[in-house]
Amino acid sequence: MARRVDPQRHEARRLQIILAGLTVLAERGYEGATTAAICREAGIGSGTFFHYFATKTELVLAILELGTAETVEKAAALEGRTDPLAVLLELVGSWADDAADPRIPGFVRAVAGVMHLPAVADALAADDRAQRDLLLPWVERGQKSGEVRTDLLPARIASWLALLSGGFLERVATDPDFTVDGERELLLATARDFLVGPETQDGTVRASG
């Protein structure tokens, strides 16, 4: 008779813990983020935490999966676009903007510190794959349309865009003089240069792999 399990309530609570975890992990790293601290931040009892996540690691995985899901959503939102180069630069730009939220680079560092846990490595690989799957079709279309260099395989170009975004994120996290606002434009310019490739007026390619 009794109606229970309001799934909406459950999901809201879960998200609340995820956000608290994101905050605390970013601030204190994996080992510094004690479950007690996360519970305090989330305003819940310690037992409640384990109703939603069986282990502390599982919370980390949930946060990563949330990120992966956002990447997938991003892909869906781009359906119908016909300007591949612009799309790619928008994606790079949106990752740069992520770096402006101080929780993101902090969390990325925290996760890097526990990447030796197989489950985390797997989730990270899945995230990377989602990112690549998001980029790949636009790189291919760009190559077809002639906007993107063709001397490199699409997957490799996607990896290098991830390299630029990852390096950017790390730099923002490390160097107080390196800010998103100040460097965003240069990131896009550098990414564009990379995507366009070496000027090949003379028909030769400077870098081949």
Next chain:
Amino acid sequence: MARRVDPQRHEARRLQIILAGLTVLAERGYEGATTAAICREAGIGSGTFFHYFATKTELVLAILELGTAETVEKAAALEGRTDPLAVLLELVGSWADDAADPRIPGFVRAVAGVMHLPAVADALAADDRAQRDLLLPWVERGQKSGEVRTDLLPARIASWLALLSGGFLERVATDPDFTVDGERELLLATARDFLVGPETQDGTVRASG
């Protein structure tokens, strides 16, 4: 009664522990790298460890300082060179080669995970500073000689070279398809493109900050 400390013996022992720490930290991350595991790897007793490092964190700092010292040495070895662009690309190349040692990216990740410890953050900042100090004079000379773009301040160019190296390191650590051997050349080409800057035949600058 007089306990003589053979300073050479002491230094050798210290280095032995540092290398063991580097290995174990890279494999298991900071929290997974228990002092017991490090001692086992180093072949010493747990008490001995604390004769050389007062805390586990201090070992991490010592490893970081070793890296910083190597950067300084690198700077000294470049004295007298007169080809700034080549020097800069050699430095980027040498960092790429570091990534080939699996302990380096692993250790970098482990350290990222405890960057919230002020002492670690400081050591990392010092490392970053050493790297910048290494790059800076060569960027400036390159700008003077006309080999390096002049639309960006030298410090900013140095930061971006660090961005490329850091992103490269991370990518090697994350993506099994992304290897040092396979991508080194493209890294150098991209770095050269960045250093040279946008073609300014027409006198305009594409990106300015």
Next chain:
Amino acid sequence: MARRVDPQRHEARRLQIILAGLTVLAERGYEGATTAAICREAGIGSGTFFHYFATKTELVLAILELGTAETVEKAAALEGRTDPLAVLLELVGSWADDAADPRIPGFVRAVAGVMHLPAVADALAADDRAQRDLLLPWVERGQKSGEVRTDLLPARIASWLALLSGGFLERVATDPDFTVDGERELLLATARDFLVGPETQDGTVRASG
């Protein structure tokens, strides 16, 4: 508003939980028998459990009391019998048969493990007393009729019958080669020998206490 409690429904539910508890306690011992596991076995929610039993311990007590009640019922069923020795052996036999239900020895072991709880010790003592009260009149009648040895006080004889039954139960629980079917007959023979006592053709008693 008036909440009527169907007492029959209530009792049925209670028994359902008791049986689930018996099963789970037998399988996993007291600490392994979490209330969650018992609720799952009983097919009820965790809250419901505490409508019927205020604490987990109280469930154990209820199970014990059920056993005690059965002993009392057994006593009532024997009213009118006139063959004390046969009655005593039937009782021993019925306890042996209990051991064939794997839940009984398992539960007995589980309860033994928490006998340090005063409430459990009390309930166990009450159970023992009920058993003794069941045996005692038949021992006395047997002594009067000459079928049962008279060199031992009735209470002592009752204790020893309990000893044989308890030892039998434990053995069945411990030793896979020791089965109720295989050993029942020998138990009865041994109990009879004990009840009859040492052959006193010569008028002396071998054991006196």
Next chain:
Amino acid sequence: MARRVDPQRHEARRLQIILAGLTVLAERGYEGATTAAICREAGIGSGTFFHYFATKTELVLAILELGTAETVEKAAALEGRTDPLAVLLELVGSWADDAADPRIPGFVRAVAGVMHLPAVADALAADDRAQRDLLLPWVERGQKSGEVRTDLLPARIASWLALLSGGFLERVATDPDFTVDGERELLLATARDFLVGPETQDGTVRASG
């Protein structure tokens, strides 16, 4: 160079913890015997406990193994004896005496409560086997010499002696009126009766299995 690991000191400490564990387990059962309580009783820090036993369960196993070892020693001490029936009764008597140490029945109960743990069940089975191995040769010799009944297989007789000892132990633990001193003699008489078997002047056997 440094000489460490005084194995004698280690063994002494280990035994100290075992005895503390025996005491606390007997008093409070398995779940009541927190490692903290055991450490307090042993006068050690909590960390020290885990230098000697990896888990709480392992301490229980160690105690059981100690008992098994004592049984084996007992066997050795009987070498050379030529009076099987007396030996068997001495063994039964020594088990009865064990029951006088209040820690023994308490510990036996505590262990019964966690018998669902496979490791504990195995250790208990090993203990049972040791007991059987101790009894078996003397039962066989007794049968050969005619002192012990031959209508039952030796293993079965051994089981029944264990049944009597186990039931005795349980009774002492349960019933305050049932004392070792008061009942020891009757135990031996009952065991002798069982060993001798039904009087077979007439050549018939009363109980067969």
Next chain:
DNA sequence: CATGAATGAGCATTCATTCAT
């Protein structure tokens, strides 16, 4: 009554660090 989400006290266990030898 029935439910299960929420709670937090309590526990086993880990691990950096100390110190007597």
Next chain:
DNA sequence: TATGAATGAATGCTCATTCAT
């Protein structure tokens, strides 16, 4: 100096129990 036994604070996690719905 080298050792490893000893320490105990700190942590992740469990589970009996409560209570709003």
